Amino acid sequence: MHIFRTLPELREHLGRFHRPAFVPTMGNLHDGHLSLVQQARPLGDVTVASIFVNRLQFLPHEDFDTYPRTWASDCEKLEAAGCDVLFAPDEKTLYPEPQTCKVHPDSALTDILEGHFRPGFFIGVCTVVMKLFTCVQPRTAVFGKKDYQQLMTIRHMVRQFALPIDVVGGETQRAEDGLALSSRNGYLSEAERAEAVQLSKALQSMADAIREGDRDLAAIEARAMQMLTQRGWQPDYLVLRRRTDLQAPEGTEPLVALGAARLGTTRLIDNLEIDR
Numbered sequence: 001m002h003i004f005r006t007l008p009e010l011r012e013h014l015g016r017f018h019r020p021a022f023v024p025t026m027g028n029l030h031d032g033h034l035s036l037v038q039q040a041r042p043l044g045d046v047t048v049a050s051i052f053v054n055r056l057q058f059l060p061h062e063d064f065d066t067y068p069r070t071w072a073s074d075c076e077k078l079e080a081a082g083c084d085v086l087f088a089p090d091e092k093t094l095y096p097e098p099q100t101c102k103v104h105p106d107s108a109l110t111d112i113l114e115g116h117f118r119p120g121f122f123i124g125v126c127t128v129v130m131k132l133f134t135c136v137q138p139r140t141a142v143f144g145k146k147d148y149q150q151l152m153t154i155r156h157m158v159r160q161f162a163l164p165i166d167v168v169g170g171e172t173q174r175a176e177d178g179l180a181l182s183s184r185n186g187y188l189s190e191a192e193r194a195e196a197v198q199l200s201k202a203l204q205s206m207a208d209a210i211r212e213g214d215r216d217l218a219a220i221e222a223r224a225m226q227m228l229t230q231r232g233w234q235p236d237y238l239v240l241r242r243r244t245d246l247q248a249p250e251g252t253e254p255l256v257a258l259g260a261a262r263l264g265t266t267r268l269i270d271n272l273e274i275d276r
Contacts, residue, residue: 001079003086007135010087014136019044022138023083024129027051028068032173032181034081036142039170041082043140049078050087050132052094056102057124068186087136094131102127105153106160109246113258114149114269117236125150126157133165141165146172146180148258148271149246172271174200180270187266195231196268199259202227202238203272206257210240210274217249228261235261243273 004010014020021044023036041047051074058064071088078086103126107115110122133141143151155167173181178200179193188196202224209220217240224238238259242249249255258271 001075001083001086003075003088005088005090006093007089010085010135013085014046014048017044017046019139020046020048020085020136021140021142022132022136023047023049023142024132025049025051026053026067026183027074028070028183028186029074029077030173030181030183030185032144032146032170034077035173036144036170037078037081037083039168040140040142043142043166043168044138046084047082048085048087048136048138049083050089050136052087052089052128052132054124054128055091056099056127057121059118059120062118068183087132089135094128094135099127099131103130103157105157109156110149110153112246113237113239113241114260117260122150122153126153129154130157130161133163138165140168142168142170144172145169145273146182146270148256152246178204180268182268184266184268189264192264192266196263198228198231198233199261199263199268199270200272203257203259203270206238206240207272207274210255224259233261233263235259236267240274 002013004013021040023040025033037047037049053067055064102123105122105126115122143154145151151169158165158167177197179197180200206220206224214220221239225235228235240249240255240257241247242253243256255274256271257274260269
């Protein structure tokens with residue numbers, strides 16, 4: 001695996017390829033990330049991953065400074081997963097001057113759900129992804145479905161700017177008990193880890209209700225919120241939305257159940273696509 005920290009080195013190396021497949025990450029890698037790398041491998045003629053902890057998408061009270069940096073382990077895992085190129089710029093490389101030009105995505109898609117509770121988050125995400133796209137110039141980029149709203153936001157950005165990139169969604173990877181793999185799972189205590197699966201169970205209860213013919217969406221959402229609240233969680237949202245644009249359902253279109261809730265000091269997110 002080739003490791004590059006500067007843009008000229010990266011571009012010189014990638015200049016010999018025609019169809020880079022790209023997986024951007026913030027490091028602290030787990031099997032979910034590695035599954036995206038493996039999914040990307042047959043989609044291009046070179047597989048590229050990036051590791052960059054993006055300050056722009058962290059709110060002032062969030063964990064930028066304490067976000068786990070696991071460089072040696074990440075490199076070993078990426079190489080074992082078949083990654084060809086790792087781009088790992090520092091802040092001065094990716095942001096050589098204050099990033100005053102930023103990508104402001106569609107507020108109808110990004111001011112809701114995660115964007116409501118983390119204002120400015122998707123501006124930071126879109127800005128760094130656009131910048132990484134210009135660095136790597138991929139033909140395919142793979143993003144995990146666990147960050148469902150992020151995946152939809154990136155797809156929308158790519159369409160709006162007519163970027164020649166196919167954005168592919170990778171299925172959420174889960175532990176044996178159903179907990180979605182996440183870098184932030186490492187913040188959980190042993191007791192919290194055992195409890196954490198209740199978020200996916202709440203989403204499953206919402207999906208089961210839909211499949212059983214329940215059409216009172218507000219009541220389904222309220223029961224799921226109550227289920228977690230009674231167990232000591234602090235839910236931000238548990239909602240049913242249409243997959244196309246994450247707006248409130250109007251008909252029988254495919255749905256997705258999305259949830260975000262705090263367990264102790266750790267905020268977890270998850271989702272579940274529902275066919276009906």
